[in-house]
Amino acid sequence: MRQAPSPSSGSSITLEDVARAAGVSRATVSRVINGIRNVDPAIQETVRQAIATTGYVPNHAARSLVTRRTGTVALVVSGAGGEGADAPFPSQVFNDPFFGRVVGGIVSFLRPRGIHPILMFAETAEMHAQVLTHLRHGNADGALLVSTHAEDPLPRLLVEAHVPAVLFARPAEPIPITYVDVDHRAGARLAADHLVARGRHRVATISGPLDVPAGQSRLTGFRDAMAVHGHPYIPCAEGGFTHHSGETAMERLLAEHPDLDGLFVANDLMAQGALLALRHHGRRVPEDVAVVGFDDSSAATACRPPLTTIRHPVEDMAAEMARLLLAHVEQPRRLPSSVIFDPVLVTRESA
Amino acid sequence: MRQAPSPSSGSSITLEDVARAAGVSRATVSRVINGIRNVDPAIQETVRQAIATTGYVPNHAARSLVTRRTGTVALVVSGAGGEGADAPFPSQVFNDPFFGRVVGGIVSFLRPRGIHPILMFAETAEMHAQVLTHLRHGNADGALLVSTHAEDPLPRLLVEAHVPAVLFARPAEPIPITYVDVDHRAGARLAADHLVARGRHRVATISGPLDVPAGQSRLTGFRDAMAVHGHPYIPCAEGGFTHHSGETAMERLLAEHPDLDGLFVANDLMAQGALLALRHHGRRVPEDVAVVGFDDSSAATACRPPLTTIRHPVEDMAAEMARLLLAHVEQPRRLPSSVIFDPVLVTRESA
DNA sequence: GTGAAAGCGCTAACAA
DNA sequence: TTGTTAGCGCTTTCAC
Numbered sequence: 069m070r071q072a073p074s075p076s077s078g079s080s081i082t083l084e085d086v087a088r089a090a091g092v093s094r095a096t097v098s099r100v101i102n103g104i105r106n107v108d109p110a111i112q113e114t115v116r117q118a119i120a121t122t123g124y125v126p127n128h129a130a131r132s133l134v135t136r137r138t139g140t141v142a143l144v145v146s147g148a149g150g151e152g153a154d155a156p157f158p159s160q161v162f163n164d165p166f167f168g169r170v171v172g173g174i175v176s177f178l179r180p181r182g183i184h185p186i187l188m189f190a191e192t193a194e195m196h197a198q199v200l201t202h203l204r205h206g207n208a209d210g211a212l213l214v215s216t217h218a219e220d221p222l223p224r225l226l227v228e229a230h231v232p233a234v235l236f237a238r239p240a241e242p243i244p245i246t247y248v249d250v251d252h253r254a255g256a257r258l259a260a261d262h263l264v265a266r267g268r269h270r271v272a273t274i275s276g277p278l279d280v281p282a283g284q285s286r287l288t289g290f291r292d293a294m295a296v297h298g299h300p301y302i303p304c305a306e307g308g309f310t311h312h313s314g315e316t317a318m319e320r321l322l323a324e325h326p327d328l329d330g331l332f333v334a335n336d337l338m339a340q341g342a343l344l345a346l347r348h349h350g351r352r353v354p355e356d357v358a359v360v361g362f363d364d365s366s367a368a369t370a371c372r373p374p375l376t377t378i379r380h381p382v383e384d385m386a387a388e389m390a391r392l393l394l395a396h397v398e399q400p401r402r403l404p405s406s407v408i409f410d411p412v413l414v415t416r417e418s419a
Numbered sequence: 420m421r422q423a424p425s426p427s428s429g430s431s432i433t434l435e436d437v438a439r440a441a442g443v444s445r446a447t448v449s450r451v452i453n454g455i456r457n458v459d460p461a462i463q464e465t466v467r468q469a470i471a472t473t474g475y476v477p478n479h480a481a482r483s484l485v486t487r488r489t490g491t492v493a494l495v496v497s498g499a500g501g502e503g504a505d506a507p508f509p510s511q512v513f514n515d516p517f518f519g520r521v522v523g524g525i526v527s528f529l530r531p532r533g534i535h536p537i538l539m540f541a542e543t544a545e546m547h548a549q550v551l552t553h554l555r556h557g558n559a560d561g562a563l564l565v566s567t568h569a570e571d572p573l574p575r576l577l578v579e580a581h582v583p584a585v586l587f588a589r590p591a592e593p594i595p596i597t598y599v600d601v602d603h604r605a606g607a608r609l610a611a612d613h614l615v616a617r618g619r620h621r622v623a624t625i626s627g628p629l630d631v632p633a634g635q636s637r638l639t640g641f642r643d644a645m646a647v648h649g650h651p652y653i654p655c656a657e658g659g660f661t662h663h664s665g666e667t668a669m670e671r672l673l674a675e676h677p678d679l680d681g682l683f684v685a686n687d688l689m690a691q692g693a694l695l696a697l698r699h700h701g702r703r704v705p706e707d708v709a710v711v712g713f714d715d716s717s718a719a720t721a722c723r724p725p726l727t728t729i730r731h732p733v734e735d736m737a738a739e740m741a742r743l744l745l746a747h748v749e750q751p752r753r754l755p756s757s758v759i760f761d762p763v764l765v766t767r768e769s770a
Numbered sequence: 771g772t773g774a775a776a777g778c779g780c781t782a783a784c785a786a
Numbered sequence: 787t788t789g790t791t792a793g794c795g796c797t798t799t800c801a802c
Contacts, residue, residue, distance in 0.1 A: 082795055093773045098797060106771055125556040129489070130795030133480040133778050143538070168518075175540055184553070186537045187494070189526055202535070205476040311721045344723050370662045372695050433779055444789045449781060457787055481779030484794045 081124045090118035101126065132206075141393055142208035143174060143185040144199060146215050146222045147192075164309070164337060165365040166382060170214055170236060173386025181394075185212065196222050203231045209397045212389055215239070218280040232396035234389045238281045238406070246392050246404045248385045252282055253289030255378040255411035259332045259360040260293035262376065262413055266358050268330025272303040274317040274342055276334040283309075286334045286362060303328075307338045311367075314338025318345035329357055330419070336361040336368045336377055343371055343418070358419035362411075373417035381409045432475045441469035452477065483557075492744055493559035494525060494536040495550055497566050497573045498543075515660070515688060516716040517733060521565055521587060524737025532745075536563065547573050554582045560748045563740055566590070569631040583747035585740045589632045589757070597743050597755045599736045603633055604640030606729040606762035610683045610711040611644035613727065613764055617709050619681025623654040625668040625693055627685040634660075637685045637713060654679075658689045662718075665689025669696035680708055681770070687712040687719045687728055694722055694769070709770035713762075724768035732760045 083094045090097065092111060099107050100115040107115075118124075132138050145167070174185060186208055190199045199222070203211055210232030213222060218240040226233040227245050235247035263271055273290050276283030283306075291302050303325050305317035314333060321328065322345065333339035339361035343353060351357045353373055361368055361377035368375040388407050396402050434445045441448065443462060450458050451466040458466075469475075483489050496518070525536060537559055541550045550573070554562055561583030564574060569591040577584040578596050586598035614622055624641055627634030634657075642653050654676050656668035665684060672679065673696065684690035690712035694704060702708045704724055712719055712728035719726040739758050747753050 083797095084795080094796080095773060095775095095798080096771085099772090102797080108771060111771085125552065127484070127795050128556070128558060129480045129484040130778090131797075133478070133484055133780090133795080134797045136778080138480070140537070142535070171538070175538070179540065179546075182549075184493070184537045184539050184558070186491070186535045187522070187526070188535045189530065195530075198533075201476065205479070207479060207535070311717075340721070348723075366662075370691070372699075434781095435779080445780080446782085446790080447788060450788090453781080459787065462788085478779050481794090482781075484779080484796090485781045487794080 081122050082127070083124070086115070086118045086122050086124045089122055090115045136206065137397075138206055138209050139183060140208045141178070141183060141185050141390070141397075142188050142199075142203060142211045143171070144188045144190060144211050144213045144222065146190040146196065146199075146213060146220050147217050165367060166335075166337075166363060166380075167214070169365070169382040170386045173383035174212060174390045176383065177387040177390040190222060193221075196225065200225050200229060200231070204229050210234075210393045212236075212386075212393055218277070230400075232393060232400070234393045234396070236385070236389060240279070240281060244404045246396065246406065248389050248392070248407045248409065249281075250380050250385065250409045250411050252285035252411075253292070255362060255380070256286045256289030256332065257293040258378055258411060258413045259362070260290055260297060262360055262415075262419060263330040263332065263358060264294075264297045264299075266330070266354075266419055268358050269299070270325070270328045271299060271330035271332070272305070272321050272325055272328045273332040274305050274307050274314055274321065274334060274338055276307060276309050276338075278306055283334060290332050307334070309335050309338060311337045311341040314341030315345045316341075318342035322346075322349050322351075331357055331359045333359065333361050336363045336365045336371075336375055339375055339377070339418075340367045340371050343375075354417065354419050360419045364414050368414075368416070371418070376416045376419040377414050379412045379414045381411070385409050432473050433478070434475075437466070437469045437473050437475045440473055441466045487557065488748075489557055489560050490534060491559045492529070492534060492536050492741070492748075493539050493550075493554060493562045494522070495539045495541060495562050495564045495573065497541040497547065497550075497564060497571050498568050516718060517686075517688075517714060517731075518565070520716070520733040521737045524734035525563060525741045527734065528738040528741040541573060544572075547576060551576050551580060551582075555580050561585075561744045563587075563737075563744055569628070581751075583744060583751070585744045585747070587736070587740060591630070591632060595755045597747065597757065599740050599743070599758045599760065600632075601731050601736065601760045601762050603636035603762075604643070606713060606731070607637045607640030607683065608644040609729055609762060609764045610713070611641055611648060613711055613766075613770060614681040614683065614709060615645075615648045615650075617681070617705075617770055619709050620650070621676070621679045622650060622681035622683070623656070623672050623676055623679045624683040625656050625658050625665055625672065625685060625689055627658060627660050627689075629657055634685060641683050658685070660686050660689060662688050662692040665692030666696045667692075669693035673697075673700050673702075682708055682710045684710065684712050687714045687716045687722075687726055690726055690728070690769075691718045691722050694726075705768065705770050711770045715765050719765075719767070722769070727767045727770040728765050730763045730765045732762070736760050 083097050087094045087097045097115050100112050188199050190196045211226060213233055214236045223235055223239045223245055224243050227243055235245055238247055238249045275287040278284050294302050305320045307313035307317040333342050339359055346353055346357055353359050361375040364377045364379035368377045434448050438445045438448045448466050451463050539550050541547045564584055565587045574586055574590045574596055575594050578594055586596055589598055589600045626638040629635050645653050656671045658664035658668040684693050690710055697704055697708055704710050712726040715728045715730035719728045
């Protein structure tokens, strides 16, 4: 028995209804909707009218049952699957303003196309499996993956399961997967050039975690560029990309190199922490110590003084990530590719 | 023709396959899966075996086509639909660490239940309509709504469309919708009591936007509590809950009341900005001015000194929001309800 | 260029 | 308690 049309909620207008209103068959309406050529223009018009007057909206489930596509992508934030993973709330990730920018970029590309990402977190190994299952069984056509740890097993798992996926940054181990990234070395070079141009000669750096590519390349890129400028040795304190780790790294650096006059910090959040430590030790910025950050996140302008930093085009990269994923969904055999973005120096007051 | 079982990607194992393997009918397997009682325990076991050995996973689309449920909820971040809404990226929202906590709380409740939220942003009026359409036509069973502006029309639209929805905070205008909130007045009272206990008598406040309930109640709650303590007039500078607005509000306050010795700021992000201005004007915190924030966000510990603040149990509230939404999805006639959480004073160094 | 008809995989009456 | 059957709304051969 046919369900009574509930006027209050979700429409129950079907293709059938439109077909009847237009005096054609379901198949024809379907063709018009899906933009298949071979349909008489006049009929097309009639059908469009009928769609408009009936207020028809395709049923997602029915369509996806037959096409085996969901028209949805997953945005997966994935960790290493290690300990501490059973924290009640995965909110840590969001404390980095960086993540918000990723989401913004993704949404800006997807929304005009009527696609809304589904949000998944995968901290534990168990959750990696769960995410994989979800993906493999068509809860989404593909995945946009942002890893928070170098040992994240998910990229490899996705490749092995043939789930279309795009990473936000180059994976720690090389695997055949599409990713976008920023040219970390070029960014570090920009910072080095700027510090040198500002006449700094006793320069140090606070790096990110050295087991992730971003941490590693920003450090080596910076050291290489400084070497080119004639500075063979650059002291480094390793941080973890968090505010607090930047503060403690700065303390260490200051203890060992109290006379430093220039500093490159591998991200703004750590730079913000470093600024606190510098002030605590009576150093003026930029007079005593010139500081250059990395990311151009909201932390950069929340600092005092505002940070001179390397702009990481996160939003553009995230949008590109979405574009690439959709391409992979369209063309399953498409080969993995990488797109590397150029960073830019943003000069503010800290250097 | 039957599609060849592609061993590489999404399984094509159906109920039929399981039924055959277990030597029962599809219906029975379906019953076992959906936990319907009347099934012989022995058969249940056989079926479970068959499910395990075949590696069966239900097809979401097929199920949702018949149940008219998606098993999905939308997490909607919605603005007023005003100007400036066409910013390329909706990343602003994420700059407030508060939002990350909301997401964390929601996910913590939903994930164990195998539900992943779909993320939607609705800044413009056009997007409000789009979101509504999506929701009405079953892209999600309901919506978790976080409004960023008082004039957000979406809550009302959702109610009118009979889409199950839960708000993060009390709507500006009263409408019959379920929401969770924190007891802003109680929080403000906690702040007032603390400041008075610290011996402060020349107290001022930086409020949130006064057209949103949270901004309004924190202010009036604070003033009322101070009145009880014998302080009839509390100067106030209005801010916009952003870092920058807190800084400028502090400047104004200091210009008019240079002798103030106590301050309540309606959120931590503004308090962080206020701290900057205080330092800039040579005030020591807490010696010269005691500062109490609100939220206990990551900004509270990133500050120097760390902020004494009112803990807003955002994660718990968000989890409750998800619970309520699921209840509304289960019971469509369920009446709107509200759940108000108690805030707690967190004492750190700023007061 | 268009229509008829066969499913996609599942749930839910209804029978047995 | 279990099986049979009729769809859910859509796309897509295959005839016409």
